[in-house]
Amino acid sequence: MLDDLREFIEKSQAIGECKTLNGAHWDLEIGRIAELSLSVPDSPLLIFDNIPGYPRGFRVLTNFLTSWRRVAMGLGLPMDLTGLALIRAWKEKVAAVKPIPPVYVQTAPVKENIILGDDVDVLMFPTPKWHEFDGGRYIGTGNMVILKDPDSGWINLGCYRSQIVDRNTVTVHFVSSHHGAAIVRKYWDRGLSCPVAMTCGQGAQLWISSMSPVPAGICEYDWTGGLRNRAVEVVRGETVDLPIPAEAEIVLEGEIPPPETQSADEGPFGEWEGYYAGGKTPHPVIRVKAILHRNDPIQIGVPMLVGKYDDHLVWGVDLSAQLWAEFDRQIPGVTGVSFVYEARRRTMVVVSLKQAYPGHVKQAALIAAGTYRGATNLGKYIIIVDDDIDPTNMSEVLWAIATRCDPKQQIEFLSNRASYASDPRLSPEQRKSGDLTCSTAIIDACKPWAWRNQFPKTTKMSTEVADEVRRKWGDLLFGGNR
Numbered sequence: 001m002l003d004d005l006r007e008f009i010e011k012s013q014a015i016g017e018c019k020t021l022n023g024a025h026w027d028l029e030i031g032r033i034a035e036l037s038l039s040v041p042d043s044p045l046l047i048f049d050n051i052p053g054y055p056r057g058f059r060v061l062t063n064f065l066t067s068w069r070r071v072a073m074g075l076g077l078p079m080d081l082t083g084l085a086l087i088r089a090w091k092e093k094v095a096a097v098k099p100i101p102p103v104y105v106q107t108a109p110v111k112e113n114i115i116l117g118d119d120v121d122v123l124m125f126p127t128p129k130w131h132e133f134d135g136g137r138y139i140g141t142g143n144m145v146i147l148k149d150p151d152s153g154w155i156n157l158g159c160y161r162s163q164i165v166d167r168n169t170v171t172v173h174f175v176s177s178h179h180g181a182a183i184v185r186k187y188w189d190r191g192l193s194c195p196v197a198m199t200c201g202q203g204a205q206l207w208i209s210s211m212s213p214v215p216a217g218i219c220e221y222d223w224t225g226g227l228r229n230r231a232v233e234v235v236r237g238e239t240v241d242l243p244i245p246a247e248a249e250i251v252l253e254g255e256i257p258p259p260e261t262q263s264a265d266e267g268p269f270g271e272w273e274g275y276y277a278g279g280k281t282p283h284p285v286i287r288v289k290a291i292l293h294r295n296d297p298i299q300i301g302v303p304m305l306v307g308k309y310d311d312h313l314v315w316g317v318d319l320s321a322q323l324w325a326e327f328d329r330q331i332p333g334v335t336g337v338s339f340v341y342e343a344r345r346r347t348m349v350v351v352s353l354k355q356a357y358p359g360h361v362k363q364a365a366l367i368a369a370g371t372y373r374g375a376t377n378l379g380k381y382i383i384i385v386d387d388d389i390d391p392t393n394m395s396e397v398l399w400a401i402a403t404r405c406d407p408k409q410q411i412e413f414l415s416n417r418a419s420y421a422s423d424p425r426l427s428p429e430q431r432k433s434g435d436l437t438c439s440t441a442i443i444d445a446c447k448p449w450a451w452r453n454q455f456p457k458t459t460k461m462s463t464e465v466a467d468e469v470r471r472k473w474g475d476l477l478f479g480g481n482r
């Protein structure tokens, strides 16, 4: 049993959330269709086939997890969960994970086609050029890079983007604080090339683990095995001693030489913030030694589009649950956490708090600002609201900011906070001097602790009363859509 991408597609079809499009071109057209499709909420998964210049069956999948139902399905949770209920359920599932190591199997669909040596040509796949000003075609966007720590043997999986350079060379983009960067540096410091395998298509849960802040030393295969309650099946690489997921659609095997030996220009790329801010810079490369692929392979594309949801939805759920769990370990009173997916990834987080003592709000804000699982890199807005506000409901959050927060007294700033080269708001001077920092606003949108009991009563119904009215009148008001 694989739990693979094809199973996910079948399930998406079964719930009416999958569309196949024939004939769209890899050069910008696929990216534009994917972006337009995001203009409606809960947009379907898209499969592009019959791409000009490529054999039928060599497909590109986009809009993977762009609906609440598919996010829940990918996380292995009931599909009727949304909003805070989904975040809470994921938090509980993650808390119960007992990692299960992967099992080796003799063969797997990913070995249906093995291409070696001079026959290697990554251009055999219809990799899109996603955005107009991208520096090239990005084969790795919904991908996983598999590396082994040379000291401990720990296997790490991370989603790190990759641009095609030529038929047997692709780049790889490591953010310096990520585990992949630390591992690859160990090889380079010893003057060695780092063995690598990169998948460009895999099941949802495995991919979600690769983007999740799984602690160093824990392998994402083990993590996924724990989430699935069944070991992930892997096969040995053809040219590298690395475990390859049996469920993969496409795998590039090879090595990453030290950058002083070989590197290539990468970018610009339409980044997750929605800009080409990172520019073109020298990057490490993978020298591709082998390609494995299933028959009729499906490449996953996550081109970072500006629109409703994209990958921000699933990442938001995961990050929110992880930060909420961190709060539970540290302080009482946090009743909900939500990274605002409309604001993209970690830039804005809302924390609901049942205030219990003076300074509680600030304490919560500083935990959100400082913890590894929190609003660290490019975390620009930390908003604390009272516990009667649903942090996933932006109407309620904005109402709280507008009515409970006096801007001069309740907004404070932190400076010199970690940002990214892709931050569009870095000034040209900052970029030049390598000052990749930003500031963070802490917005205290809670009733002031000292006179909270004198704060005017709200007209807003309590959850209990709302539930009561819903029970009695819900069918008439909302039909099946409660």
Ligand SMILES: Cc1cc2nc3c(=O)[nH]c(=O)nc-3n(C[C@H](O)[C@H](O)[C@H](O)COP(=O)(O)O)c2cc1C
Pocket: 141, 142, 156, 157, 158, 159, 160, 161, 162, 173, 174, 175, 176, 178, 179, 180, 181, 210, 211, 212, 213, 214, 302, 311, 315
């Ligand atoms: C679509 C997508 C693209 C990403 N691209 C990159 C990337 O190019 N480089 C990077 O270091 N992290 C990237 N990330 C974030 C990492 O995958 C994520 O932080 C992960 O937890 C890193 O794993 P690690 O801590 O084991 O290295 C991306 C995440 C997603 C969802």
